[in-house]
Amino acid sequence: xxxxxxxxxxxxxxxxxxxxxLVSSLAVAVFWGANLGxxxxxxxxxxxxxxxxxxxxxSIARSTESIAEHREASAELREQLSExxxxxxxxxxxxxxxxxxxxxxxxxxxxEIYQHDSRVEAEVRALKLATTLRPAIDRxxxxxxxxxxxxxxxxxxxxxxxxxxxxxxxVVLVERLAHLITFDLRKRFYRNTLAMSLADFSRQPSSELMxxxxxxxxxxxxxxxxxxxxxxxxxxxxxACLIGxxxxxxxLLLLSLVVTxxxxxxxxxxxxxxxxxxxxxxxxxxxxxxxxDESFSGIQAVKAFTMERYERRRFHQLAKVYFHKAMKIxxxxxxxxxxxxxxxxxxxxxxLLTGGYLVLNQETHLLGLKMCERPLTFGALMxxxxxxxxxxxxxxxxxxxxHDVQRAAAAAERVYSMMDRQPSxxxxxxxxxxxxxxxxxxxxxxSFHYQPDCPVLCDVSLRIPAGKSVAIVxxxxxxxxxxxxxxxxxxxxxxGAVLWNDVDLRKLRMRDFRQRIGMVTQHTQLFDDTVMNNxxxxxxxxxxxxxxxxxxxxxxxxxxCEKLPHGYQTVIGQAGKLLSGGQRQRIALARAILRDPEIxxxxxxxxxxxxxxxxxxxxxxxxxxxGRTALMIxxxxxxxxxxxxxxxxxxxxxxxxxxxxxxxxxxxxYQRLQQHKAA
Numbered sequence: 001x002x003x004x005x006x007x008x009x010x011x012x013x014x015x016x017x018x019x020x021x022l023v024s025s026l027a028v029a030v031f032w033g034a035n036l037g038x039x040x041x042x043x044x045x046x047x048x049x050x051x052x053x054x055x056x057x058x059s060i061a062r063s064t065e066s067i068a069e070h071r072e073a074s075a076e077l078r079e080q081l082s083e084x085x086x087x088x089x090x091x092x093x094x095x096x097x098x099x100x101x102x103x104x105x106x107x108x109x110x111x112e113i114y115q116h117d118s119r120v121e122a123e124v125r126a127l128k129l130a131t132t133l134r135p136a137i138d139r140x141x142x143x144x145x146x147x148x149x150x151x152x153x154x155x156x157x158x159x160x161x162x163x164x165x166x167x168x169x170x171v172v173l174v175e176r177l178a179h180l181i182t183f184d185l186r187k188r189f190y191r192n193t194l195a196m197s198l199a200d201f202s203r204q205p206s207s208e209l210m211x212x213x214x215x216x217x218x219x220x221x222x223x224x225x226x227x228x229x230x231x232x233x234x235x236x237x238x239x240a241c242l243i244g245x246x247x248x249x250x251x252l253l254l255l256s257l258v259v260t261x262x263x264x265x266x267x268x269x270x271x272x273x274x275x276x277x278x279x280x281x282x283x284x285x286x287x288x289x290x291x292x293d294e295s296f297s298g299i300q301a302v303k304a305f306t307m308e309r310y311e312r313r314r315f316h317q318l319a320k321v322y323f324h325k326a327m328k329i330x331x332x333x334x335x336x337x338x339x340x341x342x343x344x345x346x347x348x349x350x351x352l353l354t355g356g357y358l359v360l361n362q363e364t365h366l367l368g369l370k371m372c373e374r375p376l377t378f379g380a381l382m383x384x385x386x387x388x389x390x391x392x393x394x395x396x397x398x399x400x401x402x403h404d405v406q407r408a409a410a411a412a413e414r415v416y417s418m419m420d421r422q423p424s425x426x427x428x429x430x431x432x433x434x435x436x437x438x439x440x441x442x443x444x445x446x447s448f449h450y451q452p453d454c455p456v457l458c459d460v461s462l463r464i465p466a467g468k469s470v471a472i473v474x475x476x477x478x479x480x481x482x483x484x485x486x487x488x489x490x491x492x493x494x495x496g497a498v499l500w501n502d503v504d505l506r507k508l509r510m511r512d513f514r515q516r517i518g519m520v521t522q523h524t525q526l527f528d529d530t531v532m533n534n535x536x537x538x539x540x541x542x543x544x545x546x547x548x549x550x551x552x553x554x555x556x557x558x559x560x561c562e563k564l565p566h567g568y569q570t571v572i573g574q575a576g577k578l579l580s581g582g583q584r585q586r587i588a589l590a591r592a593i594l595r596d597p598e599i600x601x602x603x604x605x606x607x608x609x610x611x612x613x614x615x616x617x618x619x620x621x622x623x624x625x626x627g628r629t630a631l632m633i634x635x636x637x638x639x640x641x642x643x644x645x646x647x648x649x650x651x652x653x654x655x656x657x658x659x660x661x662x663x664x665x666x667x668x669x670y671q672r673l674q675q676h677k678a679a
Contacts, residue, residue: 004412017177024170025233031163033240039386044379046149052141063127074116122373178224197425198490207290216411223408234394241390248384256351278410281325431509435501438466446496458652469630471643479652518597522604524584526576532568538591554590555616582613602632
């Protein structure tokens with residue numbers, strides 16, 4: 001519950017909305033209790049054929065008469081007590097022996113005197129209240145029973161209308177407050193997730209992130225709605241009813257509530273089980289998200305290999321596990337409502353027995369214990385029962401709240417566990433200014449691994465002068481892409497350093513040098529947006545004309561204008577699936593060109609496109625890389641021709657560096673690579 005409490009504390013950022021929630025909840029509770037309390041004047045006044053003025057007059061007369069009777073009885077008992085003590089002295093000659101012999105009788109007399117005195121005090125308070133209210137009642141209240149009933153009914157209707165108005169305000173404010181908190185949490189979750197490094201993303205599947213961002217966040221939002229709504233409103237309604245019942249007879253109320261601790265203990269035990277079950281169910285839901293993401297994103301492979309039945313079977317197994325987890329939650333939750341109802345029935349039953357005894361016998365004591373100041377009337381007892389019954393509806397709703405709160409607590413643990421993560425790659429506390437312009441990019445004794453026992457780069461040292469085009473060649477898995485990913489600090493080397501003009505990249509602010517780097521990768525990253533916005537992604541401040549100029553330099557303008565239905569305003573679908581591979585690559589190149597970077601990184605940018613698109617891209621690169629630091633991972637001879645230097649890698653090490661002709665003469669490994677390509 002600690003993480004859920006953290007989410008709840010976010011409400012203090014919206015103090016006005018929170019205050020509105022509390023005030024409207026309190027108003028709903030007050031009118032709820034007042035409406036139930038209307039039973040008293042109906043039963044005690046109207047149904048006895050009286051008006052309020054008549055009832056007040058009778059109450060004053062009854063209290064005056066009762067005061068006189070109990071004062072007289074108290075005086076007689078005091079006189080009797082005095083006579084008994086005196087007689088004991090005369091007969092025994094020893095006060096101690098007299099008190100010892102008549103101790104029990106004297107204690108009984110003291111108890112009766114105390115009861116009469118207490119009754120006098122209670123009647124005096126009742127007389128004072130009735131006398132205070134009498135002028136206003138005589139002036140404003142009707143004189144007939146039916147007219148009095150009309151006033152009570154009008155007051156009841158007015159109270160119900162006002163309660164409903166405050167309830168509407170309360171519901172709207174609660175939803176607004178909950179959604180504001182969730183809105184902030186979603187933004188924070190997204191911001192923290194974007195700040196994580198690529199290594200963190202590779203360890204955390206995107207389906208897991210989506211599950212926590214949607215399913216878990218929705219569960220948390222529902223919990224917030226419940227807590228600020230029913231979890232505040234219903235206890236206040238219960239409190240209003242309990243206060244009203246306490247005003248009728250607080251000792252009877254305490255006696256009636258003796259069974260509640262047991263029910264609260266059982267509910268607390270259930271809470272822990274429900275929270276654990278919800279957390280496990282959410283983990284299974286994440287697995288379902290992962291299965292859906294894989295099958296939908298790989299739908300072409302599913303259909304090509306006729307694996308629909310296999311995928312259905314795998315989904316069935318996961319969904320079945322989730323079903324069993326959900327049923328476990330339902331089973332735990334099913335105990336909550338009966339526990340609450342049994343508790344409510346037990347409270348009312350105990351009150352019915354005790355209150356019935358006091359009213360039927362006009363007693364103020366039960367088994368020697370004082371229960372009330374004055375004997376309860378039938379109307380007071382009915383009001384007491386009505387208020388106790390008014391507690392049952394909020395308690396039933398709180399039982400329904402129970403499951404939602406436990407589910408939200410489990411969701412909060414999962415959401416905050418993601419938000420509290422710290423990225424493995426961060427800016428230095430005091431970053432150095434980025435040297436400008438770039439003179440040299442170098443790798444100094446760089447070693448890197450994804451898994452401790454599987455080195456990817458081994459003691460790599462390189463010097464890349466600014467303005468040079470460098471191609472990196474080698475077999476798959478030799479570390480080419482990893483080496484390039486160290487330049488924008490997607491990863492940090494475990495040993496050694498990557499330097500920008502002899503300054504370690506880890507001493508610079510990432511935003512500074514990443515803004516001066518452009519990338520085009522083998523797997524083009526485009527978004528479900530217009531062509532214009534996808535190109536502008538490289539420089540958000542660019543004008544439309546600058547975007548078009550970049551597209552022309554990338555040889556993309558022609559197909560955009562001639563083949564796309566809406567030109568630059570054509571929405572290209574998720575990941576650009578409405579375009580061909582060559583078209584996607586040219587848009588990605590246009591985006592990099594628009595950025596006008598000092599360092600251009602091309603990772604197999606032309607490996608999976610048609611020859612015509614490759615030719616157009618090479619033509620664009622031939623002019624764009626002139627005088628620019630370009631790093632190209634490639635196996636294509638046409639791309640190698642653009643390079644001033646070629647780096648040959650194998651097994652995570654640099655074997656040789658030179659021009660194409662130099663390497664053909666002295667590097668056997670490079671010769672084999674070229675022979676393999678030619679074959």
